[in-house]
Amino acid sequence: VDTVAIVGAGLIGGSFGLALRKAGFSGRILGVSSDAALREALAAGAIDEGLPLEQAVPQADLVYLSQTISRILETIPRLDALLRPGALVTDAGSTKLAIMECAGRHITRARFLGGHPMAGSEHRGASAGSPLLFQDRTYVLTPASPEELDTPAAREFRKWIWKIGAAEMLLTPDQHDRIVALTSHLPQLASTALAATVAARLESEDHLRASGLGLADTTRLALSSFDVWQDILATNRQAVGDALDAYIRALEGVRERLPGPNLVEDFRRGAELRRKLAGRQP
């Protein structure tokens, strides 16, 4: 890989550029983004040059799509005519089925390998980026078929994932979307609904003083931007709906077992999952 085009030079794309540099990448890093985002990414040292898509993609061996999901879905159909043969297109979208389907239909002159780095921040923009954003984080890849992992460009991309400190995890697009419905999308909606419920029922804002760290922890995700989540929910409707149904059933079970000693099992299962999570996470 001599030239990388980062399409969407925000927090994730900017951090990818910074991480590549820190890991020793000596080629060129082109950015495709709004003028404001390009200025921010250039100032942060995340890209070498800002260019329109039509000029950046034909130079690139690796095209890294780190826009929002809906923008990625708009970008993919425009790529095929621009791509170099042998180039690799990858993305960092939070859901994979819709993007993989779109790429399967529209990308014929190069390879596509779906990806999802489990990294982020509550901040936005390349100026909030960090070369360490991917360090010790899981980086999911969702190849359309196993051979997609073994092309020369894919092998080199995977080497860079390793060099920026991330841990590769292979899933099918379908598996990925069902898993993140549980591990990411459900927690988001649970947190948003919890905060909205407390807001609706609390008689006075001053009563928030009578809360501890528990409410702060469980509602932190409620600060998330709806812009980002609208795309995620729209492209993972079935799995998120199933996860929500299961959660509502679990809460109805808790409601029935109130105030009771029988809740000990719910607490045991919940604590066990949380301990596993603590053990798993870096």
Add this chain to the structure above:
Amino acid sequence: VDTVAIVGAGLIGGSFGLALRKAGFSGRILGVSSDAALREALAAGAIDEGLPLEQAVPQADLVYLSQTISRILETIPRLDALLRPGALVTDAGSTKLAIMECAGRHITRARFLGGHPMAGSEHRGASAGSPLLFQDRTYVLTPASPEELDTPAAREFRKWIWKIGAAEMLLTPDQHDRIVALTSHLPQLASTALAATVAARLESEDHLRASGLGLADTTRLALSSFDVWQDILATNRQAVGDALDAYIRALEGVRERLPGPNLVEDFRRGAELRRKLAGRQP
């Protein structure tokens, strides 16, 4: 106040002793607890001497009940025969209606002022205590009537609350229990049920690698000990049930609005509450 008896010398009781000392209290601090807890509290410097209830309470101007709720409900009926006239009994239980009712029935020879410091830790025991545990935290008082705040002993106790760095908040017992049902008990059950749902539906433990900080934040409370929560839920059944019903309805609303743009309102309300919380908390 010359002599304080801390009944239940664990994390909260031990921290109260440490905080009193740090704030300049020069009287005696007696502890009533299991032998193991007393050794721990003595070693931590949280109490001066461990004694049985029958020997500690008759010496005390302030009796501080920091046991679990069910133990507090067992202790209160044993106190009346032991109390000095003019003494103040207070408690640190996480629900207030049941304790206030019990105290109203059983304490006749001294005053009772219910309390709930919004402070804690995932650790237990006086050895995990800190003189700063109450610093910048809300300390709820739930007087049975306004006069209970103005007895000489109550005025002095409230002065110590201020000296240990806590911020007094006055609520009726009923208000308190309804508020914490929303700000503490509902988040606990939401977190436990979320962790249990993820545990039940995830096909492989390894898939937890595909999770970010969001799942960790929203399920941190799931680590809580059921011993503590059994008492809380048993003594706040109605308000917790109402809060759970409201949360389930909110989630059903979210489910109906999936994947939709209409969720923007849920996100807006949730984010607004969370921002207020961030502004409120020390």
